[in-house]
Amino acid sequence: MLTDRQRQVVDLKDGKGLTFKQIGEQLGADKASVHKSYHAAKKKLADKQARLDPGIRKTLDKLGMGELPGLHSGWVHKEDAETGEWASSYFFLGKDGAPEAADLEAVLEDAVANVFRGDLAKPARPQPVGENLLVVDIADLHIGKLCVFEETGFAYDRAEAVRRGIEGTRALLERAQKHGVAHILFVLGNDVIHIDKPGRTTTSGTPQDTDGTLAVMFDDALAFYVACIDMCRQVAPVTVLYCPSNHDWFTGFALARAVRAWFRDCPEVNASDYNTSHNHRKYFRFGANLLGFTHGDGAKEADLPALMLDEVPQHLDGGRRRYWYLHHLHHKIGKRGRGTQKRQTEKDLIGMTVLRDDAGLEDTQAPQIEYVRSPSPPDGWHHRNGYVNRQAVEVFLHCPHDGQVARFTGWF
Structure with a gap:
């Protein structure tokens, strides 16, 4: 010290x-x-x-922030005006030396009060314009994933993941506001972090190409969510809903609870125990809309309509417009209908999206199933096997009476 x-x-x-x-x-x-x-x-x-993580130090140097005398910790959230490079990372350096044992309690109190709380004084409770629900679902961001351009044709690392997530949210939020937003449902999880173990593997132990350690991925993901929810809560009240996923089953749950703790004093942000739990399927009711959310790696797609009927029967009468939002596959698939009458309405193929105009919309009681696109490009394994997705972020606008009336997409 x-x-x-x-x-x-x-x-x-x-x-x-x-x-x-x-x-x-x-x-x-x-x-x-x-x-x-x-x-x-x-x-x-x-x-x-x-002691600073080499990846963060490199980014700080590029942005002219390489000197850190006297700093305890902080967030890097800055855009280089000349290059357009953007970064958002949290770093922790501690005090200049190890704290005395007598000071430990004070250090922890300071961390909770300042490092992990932030400034929550930005907006008062917003006065929303319109009556619609905006579903902000930045799916499969995979912070910490590494895509090498020479191998795949795509460059993707922690900074690029967070940049796409935040800038995509900003652009789509601005576009959707023009159509009247009364409430925002912000979806967490869905492989937001690329790994779940310090050995650079997913929850089940599958090795991954990574940029950074699990700790810095967690901090980047928290910075990403805080920045996006801060933007959203200046537009309309926000409800947070978490989808557990296969790449970061435990880390994603811890992150969801960290987001809940961060916004615990914000009346305009609701992050309930149910909404941030590790329940694999979750539901949200908005007017005549009954929305189901799951990552897509668990229950079979064919069973989802019946599961909705069985798990939330109290909402069936009022929730006539029924939807399932799924993730995991990184590309768009849309389906309508029931049983043998189910038709595919939309599907991303390599380099194009196929739309069908003969699927029919007469069966409004059958849930519409929609897989959400991912902004994350293919890594080496996926590229070798030809799994090349159309990278994008998406938000969905729901009228309280007529269901999903619009979808906005930001391409990368």
């Missing part, structure tokens, strides 16, 4: 440009002791800088 004298010397030397002799005269010390204090302080700060 830097002493008060060391901090004074560094400030006078680096901040005000004084010579060692001038600093000594101002502090009443000889030149040699000032010189010794300065270099001891710089060594401590250099050791501190070395």
